[in-house]
Amino acid sequence: MRTVTREYGWAVAAAQWREATGQTRTPIPLGQKIFESTCGACHAVGRVLVGPTVTEIATIYAGNPGGIVAWTDAPGKKREGFPPMPAFKLGRENLLAVANYMLELASDKAEAADPGAKAAVEEP
Numbered sequence: 001m002r003t004v005t006r007e008y009g010w011a012v013a014a015a016q017w018r019e020a021t022g023q024t025r026t027p028i029p030l031g032q033k034i035f036e037s038t039c040g041a042c043h044a045v046g047r048v049l050v051g052p053t054v055t056e057i058a059t060i061y062a063g064n065p066g067g068i069v070a071w072t073d074a075p076g077k078k079r080e081g082f083p084p085m086p087a088f089k090l091g092r093e094n095l096l097a098v099a100n101y102m103l104e105l106a107s108d109k110a111e112a113a114d115p116g117a118k119a120a121v122e123e124p
């Protein structure tokens with residue numbers, strides 16, 4: 001019991017130290033930050049906003065984040081019934097980060113939408 005209490009004490013001390021040094025906040029990945037501040041107003045995973053869904057984009061550009069970069073830097077006019085997308089000249093590094101984030105986002109949501117697959121994996 002004493003050991004447990006001592007370990008608990010260390011955990012609290014560590015948490016206080018992280019708090020004091022500002023390390024409790026998990027840094028938000030660059031791609032997510034850009035997506036949420038710049039793309040999220042028009043693109044969502046399962047819902048058409050101003051632009052096509054992230055799921056559709058991830059299907060078109062599966063394994064090809066560079067394609068998303070090229071489009072975003074200089075978008076074309078592709079879909080009937082959609083306005084043209086404005087260009088975002090954010091630089092290759094930023095665009096690649098957001099492109100990878102979009103591909104990741106779509107695959108995460110695909111997993112979540114198929115809990116059966118996950119339950120099968122978790123079975124002992």
Ligand code: HEC
Nearest residue numbers: 038039042050051057068072077078079082083084085088
């Ligand atoms: C103001 C709204 C708006 C914002 C903000 C926006 N988009 Fe779009 N996006 C659109 C629209 C509208 C289309 C569809 C254009 C078309 O098909 O002609 C589109 C289409 C796309 C496509 C599909 C291209 C294809 O080949 O089908 C990609 C990829 C994309 N956007 C990426 C991004 C990224 C990355 C960002 C953030 C940096 C972003 N968009 C921000 C409106 C937006």
